Amino acid sequence: MNKTKISLLLWLSLPLVMILSLITGPVSLDLTSIFGDSVASQVFWQLRMPRLLLTLLAGAVLAMTGAAAQSLFRNPLADPGLIGISAGAALSAGIVMVLLGSSVALLGGLLLPLAAFAGGVVTTLLVARLAVTLQGVSVTNMLLCGIAINAIALAGLGGLKYFAADNELRQLSFWLLGSLNHSRWQDLLVLLVAALPVLWLLPRYGQKLNLLLLGEQQASLLGLDVVRCKRVMILLIALGVGAVVALTGIIGFVGLVVPHLVRLMTGPDNRRLLPLSGLLGAVLLTVADILSRLLVSPAELPVGIVTALVGGPFFLLLLTRRKQESGIC
Amino acid sequence: MLTANHLSLSRNGKSLLQDINLQLIPGEVTVLLGPNGAGKSSLLSLLSGLYSPDSGSVFLEKQPVSGLDPQLRALYLAMYTQQQPLNFPFRVDEVVALGCYPLQLDSVATAERVNDYLTQFELGSLAQRQYTSLSGGEQQRVQVARVMAQVGDQCQMLLLDEPVSEMDLRYQQLLLQRIREVAVNGVAVCCVLHDLNLAAQLADQIVLLQNGQMLASGPVDEVMIEKTLSDLYQVSVRKVETESGPFFISEGYK
Numbered sequence: 111m112n113k114t115k116i117s118l119l120l121w122l123s124l125p126l127v128m129i130l131s132l133i134t135g136p137v138s139l140d141l142t143s144i145f146g147d148s149v150a151s152q153v154f155w156q157l158r159m160p161r162l163l164l165t166l167l168a169g170a171v172l173a174m175t176g177a178a179a180q181s182l183f184r185n186p187l188a189d190p191g192l193i194g195i196s197a198g199a200a201l202s203a204g205i206v207m208v209l210l211g212s213s214v215a216l217l218g219g220l221l222l223p224l225a226a227f228a229g230g231v232v233t234t235l236l237v238a239r240l241a242v243t244l245q246g247v248s249v250t251n252m253l254l255c256g257i258a259i260n261a262i263a264l265a266g267l268g269g270l271k272y273f274a275a276d277n278e279l280r281q282l283s284f285w286l287l288g289s290l291n292h293s294r295w296q297d298l299l300v301l302l303v304a305a306l307p308v309l310w311l312l313p314r315y316g317q318k319l320n321l322l323l324l325g326e327q328q329a330s331l332l333g334l335d336v337v338r339c340k341r342v343m344i345l346l347i348a349l350g351v352g353a354v355v356a357l358t359g360i361i362g363f364v365g366l367v368v369p370h371l372v373r374l375m376t377g378p379d380n381r382r383l384l385p386l387s388g389l390l391g392a393v394l395l396t397v398a399d400i401l402s403r404l405l406v407s408p409a410e411l412p413v414g415i416v417t418a419l420v421g422g423p424f425f426l427l428l429l430t431r432r433k434q435e436s437g438i439c
Numbered sequence: 440m441l442t443a444n445h446l447s448l449s450r451n452g453k454s455l456l457q458d459i460n461l462q463l464i465p466g467e468v469t470v471l472l473g474p475n476g477a478g479k480s481s482l483l484s485l486l487s488g489l490y491s492p493d494s495g496s497v498f499l500e501k502q503p504v505s506g507l508d509p510q511l512r513a514l515y516l517a518m519y520t521q522q523q524p525l526n527f528p529f530r531v532d533e534v535v536a537l538g539c540y541p542l543q544l545d546s547v548a549t550a551e552r553v554n555d556y557l558t559q560f561e562l563g564s565l566a567q568r569q570y571t572s573l574s575g576g577e578q579q580r581v582q583v584a585r586v587m588a589q590v591g592d593q594c595q596m597l598l599l600d601e602p603v604s605e606m607d608l609r610y611q612q613l614l615l616q617r618i619r620e621v622a623v624n625g626v627a628v629c630c631v632l633h634d635l636n637l638a639a640q641l642a643d644q645i646v647l648l649q650n651g652q653m654l655a656s657g658p659v660d661e662v663m664i665e666k667t668l669s670d671l672y673q674v675s676v677r678k679v680e681t682e683s684g685p686f687f688i689s690e691g692y693k
Contacts, residue, residue, distance in 0.1 A: 184524065320537060325524040327489055332589065333513030333541040378527040 173391020176365020363421020
């Protein structure tokens with residue numbers, strides 16, 4: 111299958127899963143009843159539609175930032191979830207929420223995304239400092255750093271529960287698991303503000319990230335301003351991941367699995383990888399969200415559980431293959 | 440012309456280079472020789488502007504290399520580094536195409552140039568293969584081809600750090616010929632080699648480095664003499680004159 115066909119197929123699957131998502135849920139809906147003043151129309155416009163759009167954006171951002179992080183760290187295992195960026199963002203948002211209590215709603219709901227963004231920047235810089243050496247990227251350091259940050263964030267978020275009021279408690283556990291439930295139009299607006307620059311700018315760095323994959327010195331010799339490029343990448347990754355984490359919690363493995371699938375189909379060229387990862391990420395997270403509503407219907411699972419149940423084994427599979435290919439994955 | 444004046448460099452309190460003075464002349468090939476750890480790679484990194492010297496300066500024509508805008512530097516100067524950390528499965532032609540990046544060609548011109556360099560380095564049959572699936576020697580040939588594809592009309596300097604270390608005899612000779620062609624076009628070339636015979640075959644000027652200092656520099660006949668080389672490498676080196684030039688034989692670890 112050639113590359114044009116693959117991207118055509120992905121684009122065609124998008125409206126399909128969108129419709130599926132809109133008609134799936136505890137209240138059965140047919141699309142003729144969505145106009146007018148019925149319960150069905152309420153469910154459609156106030157619950158399903160914002161949820162779908164939020165899911166699409168979150169999936170696209172998670173997958174695209176995952177692909178960018180892997181090129182930045184020159185390693186296909188560098189998923190923002192695994193290396194701790196998501197956890198750092200969640201912890202930072204959690205601290206701000208518990209400290210501020212009810213005044214957290216100030217700034218039009220932008221405060222938590224901003225806190226998550228700041229947490230994301232700090233963690234990315236930390237991982238970059240610890241994992242990137244003159245000789246290249248130390249995978250061991252990168253993953254160990256992720257383990258440490260994930261552990262700290264987990265403990266931190268757990269500890270915050272002691273200081274949290276009741277409604278904050280729900281929010282804290284929601285961050286740990288990742289959920290698309292309770293998506294509202296105003297959340298969507300906040301995510302749009304962060305996601306649009308990320309989704310717009312990252313694909314423009316495709317060729318520069320390709321140069322970076324040759325190595326930092328090699329990229330510099332080919333005319334890339336390496337320091338500046340890395341700085342922009344770190345900010346965009348942290349912005350995207352931070353915003354998604356603030357609104358949906360930690361949804362793991364999308365940033366790992368999706369770029370991997372795209373690379374298998376079209377190769378590692380970031381000029382194709384980034385946009386197609388965004389597209390496939392949107393499609394797959396929507397599918398995961400549909401599953402999360404179907405598996406224990408009429409209740410629903412947090413979507414982070416679904417992505418972890420699919421992504422975890424996938425990660426193990428990657429590790430086995432990596433072992434066979436002696437270090438190159 | 441590239442001029443290096445009084446270059447010194449130290450890292451982590453260890454002095455790597457002391458007071459190096461060097462001129463690289465357009466059309467000439469300079470070969471750097473010296474034992475492991477003598478400072479050859481560090482010197483190339485200083486000449487290319489990848490590192491900044493603790494003291495001294497490097498000028499390309501009249502501009503300091505370290506002050507050059509990266510894009511401009513990539514047009515004036517190409518360098519093959521010893522380490523090539525690429526571990527993503529790009530196709531061979533994609534890797535070579537990355538070398539054309541500084542030249543800002545359109546996609547048709549890029550494809551033509553890539554084809555040209557694939558042919559020049561006999562990589563045509565590997566063009567669609569994944570870089571990561573190649574042998575060490577093949578990978579080196581691909582990376583060297585990428586660097587050579589970067590050498591455009593405006594290029595003044597080509598720096599090569601052990602570019603033949605993994606190549607077989609045929610491709611060593613192929614690369615030497617390509618380097619000659621680049622030099623003939625008015626580019627100043629500086630190349631690190633370990634094979635004394637290849638060095639003698641390629642060089643217009645030889646520079647010997649020892650413990651971060653320049654031991655000697657000059658034409659092959661003046662610099663590559665038995666005693667100097669034996670002292671430099673701490674192993675006995677014999678020079679045999681033949682009709683096709685001098686040959687060097689090292690014998691006996693002592």
